[in-house]
Amino acid sequence: MSVVASEKPARRFPGMPLAAQISILWLVVCLSLIIIVPFLPGVSETKVNLLTRLKPPVGFGGTWAHFLGTDDLGRDIFLRLVASLRTSLALALGATIISAFIGTTLGILAAHFRGWVDQLIVAAVDAQASVPFIIVSLTLTAFFGNNIFLFIFILGMFGWERFARLSRAMTLASRGRGYVLAMNTLGFPWPRIYLRHVLPNIASTLLVTATINFPEVILLETSLSFLGLGIQPPMSSLGNMLGFGRSYLLTGWWIAVVPGITIFLCTLTVSIIGDWARNVIGRA
């Protein structure tokens, strides 16, 4: 029985390891919850009920009414978790798209113009890579005050240098002796070469880079929110949920443990998928 069950998906995705399949399943579950739960009738993650405060999850003395327990104000942990997950994943996704866009654009520009443009961009990439980013983001937060726009900007700045470095290297490689040089001699306009030919060819590598960037953005966002410097109440993200739950480690450990495990699973699954994708591309 079990052999048959494990063989079936293996045939559907040839060469995809079980860990990657489970990871994809987990992300699909997360995404479905984010989309479906808000439309369920009569649910509210902000509903306070002091009669049901600090109820433990099912299996630790709790009931199915609040199967992941409730927090200090009697709010349902599961519903709060889904709302936080939505914020965290949306921020991470948006930030990754922004940094991929900035990085790729700068990388291609550097490779195209060479000379001082290239040197400037490479210097910026090196500088960005050598300074711990969390220090930079803390500094920016201190100088410019804590607000959601700055926060998104900070997250979007994260990791651009990785995209820039890659796209620059790959563009340079195809410029030197490859199809970019060929199309240039055939009189193709530059924008067409880059948009129609270079981008599609480096897209898979950029996508893999995004799967490396994504979990790190989640970590950055949750770290800052955990420290109370990112997402502010009434909004909630996985990080600030955990940050608040930290005060109840003795009386209600689940308030911190549930988002903690969720963050861990999200970063882990995306990393596993990224590793797998990198292997596939490396082999091709």
Add this chain to the structure above:
Amino acid sequence: MNSDKIAERVCRVENLGIALGGDQPIPLVEDVSFEIAKGGYFALVGESGSGKSITCHSMMRLLPFKPEFKGRIVIDGQDVWSLSRSQLIQFRRKSVGMVFQDPLAALNPVRTIGSQMLETLRLYYPSARADELRTRAIDALKGVHIPMAEQRLDIYPHQLSGGLNQRVMIALAMLGDPALLIADEPTTALDMSVQAEVLDLIDEMRRKNNLTVLLVTHDLGIVRDRATHIAVMHKGRLVEQGPTAEIVNAPKAEYSRELFNAASVEWPDRETGKLRHNPLALTFDDVNKTFYSTARDRKAGIGVPAAKSMSFTVHRGEIVALVGESGSGKTTAAKMALGLVSPDSGRITTHASEQSGSPKLNVQMVFQHPRDSLDPLMKVDDQLHEVLKVHGWRDAAARKAHIAQITQDVGLGAHVLERRPTYLSGGEAQRVVIARALLLKPDVLIADEPLSAVDVRIQKHILECFQRLRERLGIAILLITHDLRVVFEIADQVVVLRNGEVIEDIPVSLFTDGKRHEYTQMLIDAMPGKTAVQVHQIEPHGAVATNGRI
């Protein structure tokens, strides 16, 4: 045991099979058998990917992967693949020495020459004092004719030339006084001028120490003059083996015939020069270009000259070969003709004919690596259509007709159009690139080493394609190459470049008249298979009725 026979034959390989392990093993070498007699000089010849390197690495169990091994390898009386770990180490120390392709990489870059020699010497003299070992190391370096041997011990490999590093490698390989020396492409990474010296050194070692040599190479020129036996390898199998004279003079297998044909030299005795009266297609007039690595170098005037008063002409329907070693400026000349690099001074003019598509795109390029110069994600057909679309061909039917015409001109089947570049053979890819260049109806085609990345069999087809183009369409071809065989076969005019200077600009028929510049003479001498030329020169109508081919 039949120990006499084993002593006679230093090396015996029986039914060797090597496959890359896994669920479905990929065979890399199949059913290879050969023997090398004591004192023999055995050459294993084949193109890259033929399995010759894997064969020679398997003889010392140095494969970089865990193979599925079949057959038997007996060297110096030892069955190599059944040795225990410690026996294997003793075998490597005492029975075989190995020389590698890239001497700089084969030596540890972060340690001095001396420390690597002492470390190896220590294996043979475990109780010797350090200064004793040092004396031995110096002697070993002197043995391979390295000048100032003592000073060399304390420097790093990157501070020595490639030729000297290869000498160090040979000295290291000879420290254990091995019975067999395996040399894996020992000259491929070296400059032409030092290749012969290294081979001479191997010959000398062989004479002095009664050494047996296994030389692995793709270069038939080396083999002809030195080896006693030759084995030709193709696609993981031995296609033919025997004494050198037999194989060279009468190769039996079809593949080795092709290989030897491609490597032999056809004497350029055809009439050339009349094309010089055709209208001009491309002129270089006193062109100068210098590259500077930094702005400071530019100010100080310390640069690398890529063109110094470079002048030559290319006429319609003519094939002009631009010849020189790497760094001679031939690629820069091509880039300037294409307008990718602008000259510091001088004029480059293209003379558009009435049939030319666009004066700006009148010079087109055929690249060294054809597959790299195609977008790997797009079907060939789409790529050809795109070129025309970019240049304003709106009418799909007209595009289609034009593409059909040109693919026919270059001898490309219609089925190729439906494929992506990954699924093209090397020859098909090169013809697609030629077709793409022709779409814009240029008058001049620049071909940058168009044969270096394709199999010998396909080289011929590409050359025929060039012939057809210049005859049928009157296209002028500027052929950039380091390979004089190609030049002799197809070019009308030869321009020899050195450090950006034009050294010769002559019809190809005058190329080997013996009155050439010493640099040109060096290029001819360094040519693989040059002995064939010389023999032919002495007896132009001799008994060897091979039509100039050997």
Add this chain to the structure above:
Amino acid sequence: MLLLTRLLRAVVSLWVIVTLVFVALRATGDPILAIFNPDDTTQAALDAYREQWGYTGTILQQYFTYVNNVFHGAFGISNMSNRDALSVVLERLPATLQLVGCSAVVMIVVGVPVGALAAIDNGGRLDRTIMSLSTVGFALPNFVLGLALILLLSVNLRLLPSNGYGSWQNLIMPVLTIGLAKAAIFTRFVRSAVLDALRLSCVTSARARGLGEFQIFLHHVIPNAMLPLVTITPLLVGSMIAAGSVVESVFGWPGVGRLIVDSVAQRDLAVLQVIIMMVAFLMIATNLIVDLAYAKLDPRTALAHNN
């Protein structure tokens, strides 16, 4: 000569940072108002401070005053504690150095052998296990690991104090949190460096000469694998300071990391600029040292020729 250009570049980098901080300070409005609460400070006192710290005159004059002050170690007064910002930071430094130092030791002691083992067993079961553990370690956020340790070792088993500073028991959990997380990343770097070194042609040629595997590893693999690791190690140690901001908050460790978070929350710009410049100085200094170390290890670099 090359050493001199490196030094010059380091000085320029520092100057760029000082200038950026100055620009940021001015861009955020009246710095005096950011430092002092105007409600409980008299106008005269504010003016006096403006005078004292060089917030008068044209922007260029202010800039020179600022650079001059920085040069003399005068960074202003912390508004959290009303003390000199530099000494506020300096008194937190030992705790952070202790934490980072011990974590770096954990990272290297765990990462080097484990990564080398994985490389030697390339593709094998041990390699895959190590790589999986490394992925888990990388995905586990500092604060989650920290809280998990507190839950397990402090709340449940009552073995270690959950926070505080001073004894070796206090040190264990934060050091494990940072050290193991970085070891997970470092292991990967070590593995790929050793793998690359193992594939070098000089390793094959040493094998062909009949050198023993151990000797080859010691004399040919390690020296070559060191080169990329020398570059990455300081970066990882630097990132420990950043990780410290989270971990020190979790464990109540009185280091610079927690000071950053507190001063960001309080907008204590005087303290913050000291920290920024200190971190920048440390990074630039380590980069310089790495360059020199690299030259020592790799004779091919231009710097090595110079010496």
